[in-house]
Amino acid sequence: SNLAQQVCRRLAGARKVARQKNRPVKAFKGGFATYDSRIFSFREKDWTVSLTTVEGRERFELAIGRYQREQLAGSNPKSATLVKRKDGSYFIQICVEAEPSPPQGTDRVLGVDLGRTDIAHTSEGDNWNGQQLNKVRDHHSRLRAVLQRKASKGTRSSRRRCRELLQRLSGKERRFQAWVNHRISKAIVSRAKATNSAIALEDLTGIRERVNQQPRSKAERRRANSWAFYQLRQFLEYKALRAGVALILVPPAYTSQTCHRCLH
Template sequence: MFGLSANLAVRACARVGANRKTAKLKDKPVKEFKPTSADYDARIFSFREKDWTVSLTLMNGREHIKIDAGNYQRGKLKGRKPTSAQLCKHRDGNYYIHIQIKDEAPEPIKSTNVIGVDFGRRDIAVTSNGDKWDGKQINDVRDKFSRVRTSLQKKATKGIRSTRRRARQILQRLSGKERRYQQWLNHNISKSIIQDALKNNAALAIEDLTGIRERTNQKPRNKTERRRSNSWSFYQLRFFLEYKGIQFGVEVIAVPPAWTSQTCHQCLHVGLRSDKRFKCTNEACSWSGDADFNGAKNIATIGAVFVNQPRGSNCLCCELSTDSSGLLKSLRSPLAGA
């Protein structure tokens, strides 16, 4: 019916089957497939390093196409024999070949040292080593894009015909720009944190913030605050840390965040948090300082308990038998004495 070769038809069926299986797990139907990409395996794709070409089976048979690869891509493909790829047509009208290569993940570093990472909106990430990344710039970018979108959407519905057409074109061009900036920022932050863990021969403990949007959206807030909260990309940062941890052999542990921001990391007594400041109410301690740094220290403490206890296999996420508040209370006596 469509003039496809047998192997191309097999790949099309596999694409549909995989998407329907994923949709079934998420309980969402597959509505349509856009004609923007095609999967290739070893039978219909090959890469040749000597002249930097790819061989693809197309509608009219096998074609050898020269690729325009940068230095980064050439370094990754040098001496490799990839067996799968994806041919994509991007919005600019050009065709790109996404070549997939596989590497064996190194064994995770065995260490009792743990670095805690506290996620937030004002400070995107704060580590127990004292490093932090301010979130003011990304908040300003989001606010700017929100104002521009609101203005263009009004013009796209109420202006004259040429104005409406121009507004829709600009909206389409801006689509994804904010997302790409956030992705670039999270890549840089996660890379810095993983490199710090490698330098200190440490594992990473991060907050498991699953379901935080559903919980916070139940509270009464204004429209701006709701938009800022729902655009917080904490899960993307966690995902980047996890896959970079696998790549470089850094163990990443997700721990429950309960009470980590309200407990003093030195004496493990509940203190007072006001905005970005934390003050311990224990007279024998009276520690005060940055609240997110204090939370990162507590996250590192919980992560150290998991790292130092016997385990049967390596994993990315731990399920503690008690919540962090109970764990912190159980640690209070020995750590306070120490």
């Protein structure tokens, strides 16, 4: 009954989000199951989890690394998500609650300027160029266009192979973008914590709508719409909260200029 209640809860949540975004509900995709404290438990002495299944309670040994063991050590997790991968293997995502560190008091600020040429440029001179990311995005755009054209006009076997290849490539560009943003955000937060500084970040809310009002080519519009500044901001927010670093959002106007006095 508890498993059935979790299914109803997730289905109701999915329909509520779809209604808020004005999207039709076509189907409910499986592949994962949520667990709460009534049907899930973790035991540290032998690194196992106990899960309620349709055939009764089962205990499974965790195959995890040192980092995961450090996060789970001494904790009492009360929820988890069981995920079935495409290859048939199972992963469990355990939710560990932790109190964030109090923000450190400081009068130093590390400014972060966001852009497309440089994904992020700090006031201390560190920058992460976006040329590689643009190349990856352009490559995937061209590849999708070729495969979609062949999937609609090729022979029957070629159409099937193109659809299979499109499905295999699905999400690859998104995962690469997330990896880049994770790497950048981790470096910025580590630098701010090492220098006892707060982080000042541009608030670029609504920039995509403002940019798209200008006359642009199809390729430039695609590159503008594929910005992931909000994802980078989310990564910075939770990493800074965890490290005890204050993060301040500032208006983007005139933040990309050099001071005529101090040349910063």
